[in-house]
Amino acid sequence: MRQVRRTVNRVLLGLTGLVLLGAGGLVLAGGLGVPEKGRGLPAGWPWDAPGDVLLRAADRTRWAGSGWWWPVVIAVLAVLVLLALWWLLAQFRNRRLREVLVDTGDGEGALLRGRALEDVLAAEAESADGVHRAVMRLTGRRREPHVRARLLLEPHADPAGAVHLLSTRAVAHAREATGLPELPAEVRLRAVRHRAERVT
Known part of the structure; x- marks a missing residue:
């Protein structure tokens, strides 16, 4: 899910950037009077002079009298708003998990603070040889x-x-302690950088 969201974000940002770049280029070309200077632009270029508007009155009101025009405009705008809301909510979907439901074996379950489980995971990971520091974050449901x-x-x-x-000790112990059937983990590694000390 995280990979899908990252791909969708990149595609949306790329398309938005291309549209804005193209629109900005067209407006800049019209404002600088490039079409009327004959710089090899295609025939029928919509902006002939710096004083021209992006959409002429005839273009803005071409379908305003048609019965299908306003329902289509409203439907398209509603879809765009829903897509924007979905994209915005998706950004917060993988936020830090506050609680984890622990299987107590009696069918009821108990809630464990997510921060407490993160601290236990980090402490156990840091006990391994060569691990300078461990930062854990719980996401999902x-x-x-x-x-x-x-x-x-x-x-x-x-x-x-x-x-x-990490997988055989810290994560495995946390999975067994919480009674979860599985506990997927994504690990990122970095090397610690120590300051060079002056030798006298």
Whole structure:
């Protein structure tokens, strides 16, 4: 889902950028009087002089008298508003999870603070050799949480070993303790940078 949202964001931003760039270029060309200077632009260029408007009165009112015009305009605008709202809400869908539903075995369940589980995961990950610091973040739903981990590794650390220990120790222990059937984790690794010390 996160990858799909990232792809949709890039496509929407790319298309919006292309439309704005094209519209800005056309307006700039008209404002600078490029068409009337004959700079090799196509025939029938809509803006012949800097004083021209983007849409002439005839173009703005061409279909205003038709019965289908206003319903189509309203429908298109409504769809655009709904798409914009969907896109806006999707940005906050993977925010930090406040609570995790723990299976207590009696059919009732209990709520565990997400921050507490994040702290336990981080502490266990930092206990591994070569892990300088671990930052955990829970996303998703209460019944289906996801772990987003960032590990800051020492120069001597083994990245593959650190990821393996995280999955087999910290994440596995958290999954067993909460009774979750699965606990997916996404791990990002970075190397710690120590300041060089002056030797005298």
